[in-house]
Amino acid sequence: MKNNFFIILSLIIVFSFIECKKDKFVEDTELNVGKSTIRYAKGFSIKKYKGFSVLKITNPWPKANKSYTYVLKEKTGIIPDSLINFTTINVPIKSVIVTSTTHIPSLELLGVTNSLIGFPNLNFVSSSKTRARIEAKKVKEIGVEQNLNTEVILDLNPDLIIGFGIDNNNPSYDNLEKSGLKVIFNGDWNEQSPLGKAEWIKFFGALYGLDKKAITVFNQIEKDYNSTVSLAKNATKRPIILCGEMYENVWYTPRGNSWSSLFLKDAKTNYLWSNTTGTGSLSLPFETVLDKAQKAEYWFQGSFSSLAEMQNSNIHYNQFDAFKNKKIYSFSGKKGKTGGILFYELAGNRPDLVLKDIIKIVHPELLPDYEMFFYSKLE
Template sequence: MKFLKLFTFLVLVLAQISCKQEQKNITQNKTNTLIKYAKGFDIQEIGKFKKLTIKTPYPNAEQALEYLIVPKNSTIPDSLKKFKIIETPIEKLVVTSTTHIPMLELLDSENTLVGFPNLKYISSPKTRARIEKNQLIELGNEENINTEILLDISPELLIGFSMSSNNKMFNTIEKAGIPVILNGDWLEETPLGRAEWVKFFALFFNKEKKAELIFNKIESSYNEAVEIAKKATSKPTVLSGVIFNDVWNLPAGESFMANFLKDANTDYLWANTKGRGSLSLSFESVYDKGQHAEFWIAPGHYNSLEQLQKANSHYSKFDAFASKNIFSFTTKTGVNGGALYYEMAPVQPDVVLKDIIKVTHPSLLKDYEPFYLQALH
């Protein structure tokens, strides 16, 4: 009898130790992030599962969104059922931004895409070929998706984006039984941070290793370009943005574009300002500081010097206008007129950086031809 009690006691003690050790391991795994540059999301391993945290699902978000990514038909412990569960691999997907398309194509997962709002805006030849074969369903527009058609095609997951926490359309879709995950890649501060969202998409197809290889290649190419830019013997001054509604909007000093200009070893004249978005300034203040800037990069959607001058005659007063050193990312378009830069550049930060380096430091990258950044004539 004493032996039985002792045996029972030892079993209970060992079970408690095992349980504590398992919880300890899970806690340790949680601290091992798989993300290097991106600030808006994180991936952590919890045993055989992965926890996806969307830290910044929309601007000024105060609360993160958490999901548990699990293989289909998994048994989920009660302690993890507090998370929203996403079963993988996803075979039927809907995304809502053209920037998501190249991510899917890099992962060879574009065939999982079954619907998209505003198909006409997609420029990718590979996905346009699927559209021509009626393999993608038109869902209306991203602000008012046709929920009847969406329910009819029954995707396993919808990846959306939002400007706030109050999105009635996505709430309705979730109530109908279709999981929704908000993608905040467009809020990233750095070029490599935005490109790293390929790892976010890889989670849903069990292609994490492939995504790691893809991103490592992008990272290596980008960092090589940064090192080339450091060889420049001068830092040309740069102006950016245009006037909209009587206000000049240009990148703030901690913004995505400001980081590109910094890595290209240029002197962006507003580099020391605070903020990750844009600055709203008067024409007078921009002119006072930027009239003698050597380069004017990203002048909105204008495609020629004539368009720029017709929009506002004061633009011609800048030195960069007189020297024809104004360069735009948006002149190269797809078959339906969509700017390739907005769709493809998020996964090609190395190409964008090389474009800027070639334009602002002509003696570097001698055999390189800019892809996105084109001079206005």
């Protein structure tokens, strides 16, 4: 009887020790070991541990009221009990469906374009490399983002679907998850700082087991961007800038803290609405814009490809000095074979090129040999 008592006591001690060790492991893993390498982006974090990473998406769309946590499990990784209720994704992934053209440049920069097997609205894709895969029937059409073709997607059976949305109301994703497929949200489009948006390449790096490569690519973009910001400080003037255009009797122009406005700030310009707060766009009457910006030296917009097209759209555009002096620049002229605008696809990943374009326009003496990549002058 005494022997039985000691045996039971010993087992209790052993199991207690195991539980303590397990809890200690979880605590150390979650709180002390993992450190996020994200420095600019506000919408996600990655904490890497031995055998797995924890990816947290905190701002997938404007005013998001919840975050999404995913565990990225390597082949030999062991997931602690404290994380087993989160969605687990086996990495590196081998096949993927993405749902925004902004996702495609990261695949190309990481050298994993061949993993892409499906995309909605294929005509929107601009990249020549990805278009070649589309033409070779290696990337399937999966419908439109708000109404995905679940039958086609289920047949493709990707390792992962990378979704995006303007809110948490897309039943297609819910149905796909219920069918057993893995869905993860990407909020790169909702990121406001130029380098923050570009840093989402690390999101893709984590999914493909290419964390180091993603960091290397981003570090070079960061270096180029910051050196260009430093170059702009040598400019001797701050030219006055007008942005946007009319749509259904309303003029839309970027707010002062928006992604577009921050480029103009870093390029050392005087954007006329730079002091407004918030992100997204201001909605203004034409008269307000004309009164404030009639004498603006440069005009940036993205809807027209010629001055004649602008004139036909709104005869009052010719009242602005920038129109009269032909100092209007647009990114709408650079398109893929099927009409997708390159800027919408690539600019988020390459803020260094966007900034150089703007500086070439407003401070041409600082970049005498540079050729604009996205923007062109309207004729």
